[in-house]
Amino acid sequence: MAGAHSTQGAPATLHDVAREAGVSLATASRSLNGSTRKVNEEYRQRVLTAAAKLNYSPNLSAQAVARGTTTTVALLVADIADPIFSQIAAGVVREADRERLVVTVAATDRDPERELELVRTMRGQRPRVLILAASRREDDPHNTALEAELRAYEANGGRVAFVSATDLDFRTVRVDNRIGAEALARELTGLGYRRFAAITGDDGIRTADERLAGFRAGLEAGGGTLERVVRQDFTRDGGYEGMRRLIEQGLDGIELVFAANDVMAVGAMSAVRDAGLTPGADVAVAGFDDVPIVRELTPPLTTVRTPLEEVGRRALRLALGDATEEDEAPVRTEVVLRASTPGRASTRDAEQVPTA
Amino acid sequence: MAGAHSTQGAPATLHDVAREAGVSLATASRSLNGSTRKVNEEYRQRVLTAAAKLNYSPNLSAQAVARGTTTTVALLVADIADPIFSQIAAGVVREADRERLVVTVAATDRDPERELELVRTMRGQRPRVLILAASRREDDPHNTALEAELRAYEANGGRVAFVSATDLDFRTVRVDNRIGAEALARELTGLGYRRFAAITGDDGIRTADERLAGFRAGLEAGGGTLERVVRQDFTRDGGYEGMRRLIEQGLDGIELVFAANDVMAVGAMSAVRDAGLTPGADVAVAGFDDVPIVRELTPPLTTVRTPLEEVGRRALRLALGDATEEDEAPVRTEVVLRASTPGRASTRDAEQVPTA
């Protein structure tokens, strides 16, 4: 029977509670929120009872001003509806919840200028932590301004964490992009593929670059060649357009197209079908990230699993400073071979390749 | 050359700005944030200059305490990573951004108890708006407590908006679930389908119930029969399990399975394939919502388009109270016929059906 009694007009304040309990403001505060308990148990009970009766809930804003610190985590993503970012966000929210922190989200729509603007706006919240998960370009003209902004924020006691690598020197959740892509390429050459193309993000997007570099290295080791590289937006439509162009120019011997992330890969597969070809049969496709949906495609997509929720959780831990050693290490990725890259039995060296 | 000068240790306060500009606190406040401008232009400029120089950014928490009102929108979803909710969230965030409001998110994980808990927690933020987008059950035991909580919140000046219908009487963004499902059923019978099954959410989930009821009505009108109904979680795995059971029991003449949302439909299609059958050919499948990914499936999924981002935007407008007449009307849905429900030419009354 906890009465929702504060139906008056304004929520009960600590003052109300103190009065109701017949104790001082200070005691009420200590009973309710004070860290080290040094309150007479009887008083304490009276305060708790009064608080319950009045349906008291401490005003976070007021606590924030008084304490000089908030319980807010500010999260910046490129696009909330994008499965990659929504998974990361889910991880951040889950971890924040454990730490009793509140998460605020904003979307940059992949516009660096907007990102900078948003970071500036977010300062008003005085968030304890600022997580930047919108994939960024290394050579963006706004970078210096962004860095200045973030440094100032840190100087004021804020903690910054990036989700994918940048050239900016802040705490960063690193993903084994290079290693994962290299492993993928090795597996693919092991399956008998030799001639490749890649659809990737703009030059300068670190994630894309790392994945491409890793893929290249793996091909080299495995005897494959990367015959063409198309750069597009890091989106479904970018992937579609990239594949469309590849096909338009003539696939012409290319056996497999690697898209630098799954969202692009989805678009790429769609373009293959729209061209009247069959993904997997006419041209193999591989992606990166293993977002849940790609298992459901036909054929299911070969990709490199990235534990995106874990990435989100880590970003928060890292920013908070209570990262374990494990948290500091790059996030491991894992190749997942599926039917979009069937084995090419016909190729000469299609021998068994250990999946290790 | 806007100097990020506040590299001291704490962000510049309005006090600092006032001193720097050689004016009073009040004047500084009025110049920077005051609504009606009644400040001498010269002073005003001095304040603005000082603010820029000190890289001043008003402390939102402090403003909230002083004003007695925040600029926060609290959003509750079932699961941020779920494409349905992430799209709604994207809409809320976008609209909030327009209104210069900050969005905080939390996930209920579909647990009504947790939802109640979260609502209570959120009170601490004193959000101006609380949007509940986690699909709820009508008969949940926590409902009365939730309602009490929300009423109290409203009594304190808060605005509540629900995203899908409940029996709770609050502002609600209504979706044409019934009409959409009915239209879908009509189209499907028009295509020659006669024998149906449905996979839906638990009885009591309004969205699921409305869609099922609409579908039933449409079948009746079109001469189809709903031979079986399976109830499962409103998730991908729920859809999978539902279809698995249907197949296990023997499809046995059922031509088309309607899943009450696309996420379930995705799971259902997967189960069809895992059973060695071909969706669309052996059994047709239809969903609801038209999340972006279902176009990409093989076969592409027939569904009922729901403008989810718009739903999110509306929820905020509705809560804010600046909803237009259009905003008050139910959100229109639209049948999208795709290859997962091919026309059945063989059926006797497979005549032309106007798509109107």
Add this chain to the structure above:
DNA sequence: TTGAAAGCGGTACCAT
């Protein structure tokens, strides 16, 4: 118009 000062809801120091 401007500035002094009284709050807003809390926290935390300092005597008692």
Add this chain to the structure above:
DNA sequence: ATGGTACCGCTTTCAA
């Protein structure tokens, strides 16, 4: 341990 009180950063009334 408890209560009085200064103070957090900002808004807003009230006089001047």
